[in-house]
Amino acid sequence: MMNPVLxxxxxxxxYGDHQALHSISLDxxxxxxxxxxxxxxxxxxxxxxxxxxxxxxVDSVRVEGDVLYxxxxxxxxxxxxxxxxxxIGMVFQKPNPFPMSIYDNIAYGPRIHGIxxxxxxxxxxxxxxxxxxxxxxxxxxxxxxxxxLSGGQQQRLCIARALAIQPKVLLMDEPTSALDPISTAKxxxxxxxxxxxxTIVIVTHNMQQAMRIADQTAFFLMGELIxxxxxxxxxxxxxxxxxxxxxxxxxx
Amino acid sequence: MIPIKTKEMxxxxxxxxxTKPNYRKWKDRLFQASLWGAMSVCAVLTFSxxxxxxxxxxxxxxxxxxxxxxxxIEDTIGILPAxxxxxxxxxxxxxxxxxxxxxxxxxxxxxxxxxxxxxxxxYTSDILSGIxxxxxxxxxxxxxxxxxNLQTSILAGALTLVIMNIxxxxxxxxxxxxxxxxxxREGARALGAGKWKTIHTVVLKSCTSGMITGIxxxxxxxxGESAALLFTAGFAQVLNPIYEGMFSSGASxxxxxYVFAKERGEFDVAFGIAGILLILTLIISxxxxxxxxxxxxR
Numbered sequence: 001m002m003n004p005v006l007x008x009x010x011x012x013x014x015y016g017d018h019q020a021l022h023s024i025s026l027d028x029x030x031x032x033x034x035x036x037x038x039x040x041x042x043x044x045x046x047x048x049x050x051x052x053x054x055x056x057x058v059d060s061v062r063v064e065g066d067v068l069y070x071x072x073x074x075x076x077x078x079x080x081x082x083x084x085x086x087x088i089g090m091v092f093q094k095p096n097p098f099p100m101s102i103y104d105n106i107a108y109g110p111r112i113h114g115i116x117x118x119x120x121x122x123x124x125x126x127x128x129x130x131x132x133x134x135x136x137x138x139x140x141x142x143x144x145x146x147x148x149l150s151g152g153q154q155q156r157l158c159i160a161r162a163l164a165i166q167p168k169v170l171l172m173d174e175p176t177s178a179l180d181p182i183s184t185a186k187x188x189x190x191x192x193x194x195x196x197x198x199t200i201v202i203v204t205h206n207m208q209q210a211m212r213i214a215d216q217t218a219f220f221l222m223g224e225l226i227x228x229x230x231x232x233x234x235x236x237x238x239x240x241x242x243x244x245x246x247x248x249x250x251x252x
Numbered sequence: 253m254i255p256i257k258t259k260e261m262x263x264x265x266x267x268x269x270x271t272k273p274n275y276r277k278w279k280d281r282l283f284q285a286s287l288w289g290a291m292s293v294c295a296v297l298t299f300s301x302x303x304x305x306x307x308x309x310x311x312x313x314x315x316x317x318x319x320x321x322x323x324x325i326e327d328t329i330g331i332l333p334a335x336x337x338x339x340x341x342x343x344x345x346x347x348x349x350x351x352x353x354x355x356x357x358x359x360x361x362x363x364x365x366x367x368x369x370x371x372x373x374x375y376t377s378d379i380l381s382g383i384x385x386x387x388x389x390x391x392x393x394x395x396x397x398x399x400x401n402l403q404t405s406i407l408a409g410a411l412t413l414v415i416m417n418i419x420x421x422x423x424x425x426x427x428x429x430x431x432x433x434x435x436x437r438e439g440a441r442a443l444g445a446g447k448w449k450t451i452h453t454v455v456l457k458s459c460t461s462g463m464i465t466g467i468x469x470x471x472x473x474x475x476g477e478s479a480a481l482l483f484t485a486g487f488a489q490v491l492n493p494i495y496e497g498m499f500s501s502g503a504s505x506x507x508x509x510y511v512f513a514k515e516r517g518e519f520d521v522a523f524g525i526a527g528i529l530l531i532l533t534l535i536i537s538x539x540x541x542x543x544x545x546x547x548x549x550r
Contacts, residue, residue: 054442059365082444090442096435099458109443112453158439165443 003071005030005169005199006051006088011065013046015058020046022223023065028169033191033200035214035231037207039251042220044203048171051201052088053081069169086113088169089162094178095154097146097161102129102138105146105157109165124164131197132160133190152183156190163198170194172202176209188213207247211235219243302530309527312520322489329521331528333489337406337502338475340494341485344410345417345474350467352414353421360422361429362451377419388416389480397484404501409485416480417470424469428462429455461543468540475532478506487511505529 004027013021021043028034036044049055051067053074067074074084086109097105106125115121125142129135134156138149146157155175162170172191176184191200191213204210210217211231218228219240227234227243238244245251320330360370392412393404402408432455440450456463486501489508503511505525513522 052442054438057438057441082446085442085444092435092438092442094435096433096439098436098439098454108440108445108453112440112443112445112449161439161443 002030004028004068005070006201007066007068007071008047008050009066009068011047011050011063011067013043013050013055013064014060014062016060020223021050024225026218026225026228028199028201030168030199031195031197032215033195033202033213035210035217036201036203036220037205037210037217037246038220038226039246040205041222043223044218044220045173047220048173048201048203051169051171052085052090054085054090056081086165087167088171089165089167090171091155091158091162091173091175093174095151095158097149097154097157099145099147101143102146102149102157103142105161106164109161113165128160128164131163131194132156133186133193134160150183152179152186155179155183155187159187159190159194163194167198169199169201172200174203174205177205184209207235219246221246305523305526305530308520308523309530312524313527317521317524321491329518331489331505331508331521331525333491334503334505334508334525335528336491336497337485337489337508338504340406340497340502341410341413341481341504342471342474343494344407344498345413346467346470348411348414349417349421349470353418353466354425354463356418357422357425357429358451358456361426362447362455377422380415381419381423384479385416385477386479386483388412389483391415392480393483402499404484404486405499406485406502407498409481409504410498412480412484413474413477416477417473420470420473421466424466425459425463428459428466431462432458461546465540465543468536468543472533472536475504475529475536476506477504478510481507482510 006028008024008026011021011024012019024043024047026047036048038044046055050063051069051074055061055063063075069084069088072079098108100108103125106128107121110121110124115124126135126139129138134153137153138144138157146154149157155178159170159175176187179187188209191202194200195215202214214231216229217231217234219226219234219238219242221242227238227240229239234243235247238247316328317330318335319332320328321333322329356373360373364370389412392408392415396402396408396411397404400408402411436454436458437450440454441447445453481504485504485507487503487507488501489503489511490500492500492502505528509522509525509529512518512525
């Protein structure tokens with residue numbers, strides 16, 4: 001059996017005095033799609049943001065326990081958090097393209113990591129846009145402002161921007177919750193293609209979405225990981241009565 | 253049942269309208285008329301002031317006036333020294349006030365974690381911006397001219413204006429930093445950009461026009477300032493290259509206007525300068541508006 005790409009071991013997390021995560025242990029394997037589901041405030045987004053240490057930006061956050069990325073402790077003080085985020089990319093709930101051109105948005109990541117050569121950048125931008133299934137729609141207006149794109153295109157641009165620094169893992173925080181059904185379908189299709197190259201962890205409120213795209217699903221409730229299993233198993237034969245109540249729509 | 257009720261109510265309402273004279277309508281008209289009056293007084297005052305200055309100024313503005321210098325011996329009058337002094341003053345002030353004010357605003361908005369410190373500094377700078385400029389002049393004279401031995405010089409005047417305008421630059425920069433959505437910062441950090449990298453590649457870029465608006469406001473204030481400069485930069489109207497100019501006494505356009513009108517009784521010249529200042533302010537406010545419109549477009 002191969003090693004997991006990401007491995008949480010007994011992860012506790014506090015915001016000030018409030019404990020938001022209780023002893024989470026979870027293994028995520030390469031080139032799988034893992035969905036995190038659960039009612040609002042259950043800790044699924046907090047857990048996601050811990051994986052690339054975006055929670056560091058919150059002042060009062062305190063973490064105990066381990067998260068291993070390719071067997072390295074991500075909280076190791078020697079590790080440069082910016083290198084970690086280069087390996088573990090992130091897509092947010094609301095599309096957040098920078099107020100620059102489409103090209104500059106995609107080239108932003110490679111540029112801050114030191115790539116200056118125009119030809120190399122051109123190639124990266126084209127490849128990232130192709131991987132995010134956006135190239136055909138925007139290739140003739142790369143110099144236009146990214147804010148002129150539609151919401152769904154903006155979200156795929158943000159995915160392309162994350163792909164441009166060649167991460168191994170892609171974290172997605174409810175990436176379709178601000179989008180219409182057609183854009184959502186496109187993103188889901190894209191996730192299906194991306195999983196041949198990347199490991200994807202996705203937070204979603206939409207259980208149908210989890211069923212459609214995820215290989216494995218984790219159910220969170222009040223900061224605890226209640227159940228983690230293959231998606232089919234979790235939805236059809238939940239082991240825990242709370243999981244069963246949630247996936248059958250009895251609360252949440 | 254219901255239709256009958258409403259019918260009755262309508263009847264009651266109508267009879268009330270018949271018995272009471274229509275005060276409401278008249279009240280409404282009265283207030284509308286008095287508001288219109290207030291507006292027209294303001295408009296006429298501003299407009300006539302501009303027209304008055306323009307009429308008085310135009311006959312005095314010519315090339316000799318713009319490019320000459322005042323001399324008792326040759327009996328000439330010109331404002332080139334004052335124009336240059338104003339430029340030196342602008343340069344000297346902006347050179348210090350922009351990095352200081354912008355830097356402080358970035359620290360307060362992006363780095364400072366103590367909300368108390370932020371509100372303390374904001375409170376102090378609000379008070380600072382309310383102090384009459386003549387007080388700055390007095391402090392500047394004691395501090396820069398005497399304590400730092402800069403004498404009465406444009407540099408001393410510029411440094412006084414720096415202190416005076418730090419609150420403005422800080423405030424406008426901070427306001428425009430606040431409008432940058434947090435999602436930009438998160439997006440850049442998630443791509444592995446460090447904090448300073450995020451600030452200068454994404455945050456500052458998306459609020460440049462706000463910052464420029466603040467700088468233009470400051471330029472306007474510097475152009476119009478006289479009280480603080482009387483004590484610190486002096487009255488001299490001699491042509492100087494920039495280096496000597498900085499360290500010697502020199503009157504800006506506003507101060508020169510005061511000198512011509514009050515000390516020498518040359519009201520024509522004063523009005524000429526007023527015309528020039530009017531044009532400069534106009535240019536600045538138009539530039540500020542264009543910039544603001546551009547920001548909104550984005």
